[in-house]
Amino acid sequence: MRKLLLTTTALAFAVTAAAPAFAQFNDRTIRVSNGVNADHPVGNGITAMQACLDQKSGGKLKLQAFWGGALGGDLQATQALRSGVQEAVVTSSSPLVGIEPALGVFDLPFLFANAQEAYQILDGEFGDMMNEKLEAAGLINLAYWENGFRNLSNSVRPVTKWEDFEGMKVRVMQNNIFLDTFQNLGANATPMAFGEVFSALETKAIDAQENPYVTIDTSKFFEVQNYITETNHAYTPFLFLFSKPIFDTYTQEEQAALRECAAVGRDLQRSVIGDLNKQSLEKIKAAGLQVNVLSEEEQQRIREKSMVVYEKHKDTIGADIVDSILAELAEIRK
Ligand code: TF8
Structure with missing residues (x-):
């Protein structure tokens, strides 16, 4: 009996070993x-x-x-x-x-x-x-x-309220919602592929761009910008x-x-x-950029002014989609 068991076990091992490893890959x-x-x-x-x-x-x-x-x-x-x-x-x-x-x-x-x-x-x-x-x-x-959460960088002036966007040449992604958001704030918004942003900032073809701190750091945009505003305007x-x-x-x-x-x-x-965000901001500060954080009040003003963008793009996105995400967020925030 014991011998039989051993033989069976040995056989089972032999079969496993013979099957090619990771055969489904x-x-x-x-x-x-x-x-x-x-x-x-x-x-x-x-x-x-x-x-x-x-x-x-x-x-x-x-x-x-x-x-x-x-x-x-x-x-x-x-x-x-x-x-x-x-x-x-x-x-x-x-x-x-x-x-x-x-x-x-x-x-x-x-x-x-x-x-x-x-x-x-x-x-x-x-x-x-x-x-x-x-x-x-x-x-x-x-x-x-x-x-991640996006913040504004520019080479012309500190931005601490939405009026400061007036006439600023801001690069935006190739996306009409971003285009309207910045145009609505008075900026001269220009859609541009990401790969062209560094040289457009360097040659001053544009004044500003918006991206998370980590991207502003790792794509070296801070080298050709003077001001940052923590706007957190989109994720x-x-x-x-x-x-x-x-x-x-x-x-x-x-x-x-x-x-x-x-x-x-x-x-x-x-x-x-999450960790690098803070480090990137420190690096940007150390490089000499002036960092502004929008006051609660100014952020609220920008937010309210931007709400027209929701109405304007609701049908293109799909009204059901917009309504359902807002309902889910309301539920999460309860
Ligand atoms: C943008 C985006 C980019 C990314 C990526 C680097 O500004 O935020 O950072 O999509 O291609 O275009």
Whole structure:
């Protein structure tokens, strides 16, 4: 009896050993592009995601990151995903409103009051609903990473109230909600791809731009700017998008590993941004920029003035979408 048991056990081991390890995984190189530089927290997120993939796939799924827009800007790379010529991109949602207008909901000024609110909405049912829309457009959103709360930098004067925007040449993303938000404040808003911003600031073709502190730091915008105002006027999510035509050819195990590991990367990336935000601000101050924080009163004035943008863009985004996010936020804030 004992001998029989031993033989059975030995046989079981032999069968396990004979089965090729990670048989459900193929050797794959997954190109991931992003407009930011490698020292942006997206870099930490990619490293964490890779460690997770190594474990799950036995080293078969490899991320190959491209930085600084090396494979094209957000929109260009996203189109390459849709046509199945590039695997993945970490992109802001804002430049993609031409592909999926509902994404514009995240561009509404002062929508989220803090990151926790954003996480609840993005990682919950609302985020899933948006992912279904993206899927219909040929894009699998593996997870919502973070670009973050946006602040204004400029080279001409301190901005402490909305009247200070008058005539200022502000670069905005290629997105009509941002365009209207800044035009409505009196700025001369100019849509421009991210990759052109540094040199446009340097040559003074534009006076100002708005991005999270971490991006102002890692993309070196502070080197060609004199003033910063902590406006927190919008929270931009990063989408970790995967090409649906390519994703559909992957095994279920590969797909599941990518989704799970993108969430691991997301958690780390968000926490690194949380820490780095303060450090980036210190670095910007140390470089000699004047930093202004909007008073409660001025922020309230800007917020109220910006509400016309909600009405103007409600139908383009989808009235049901705008109403449902506002209802969910009201619920969260109770
Ligand atoms: C922008 C965005 C960018 C990102 C990325 C670097 O201002 O906030 O920071 O989408 O491509 O265009």
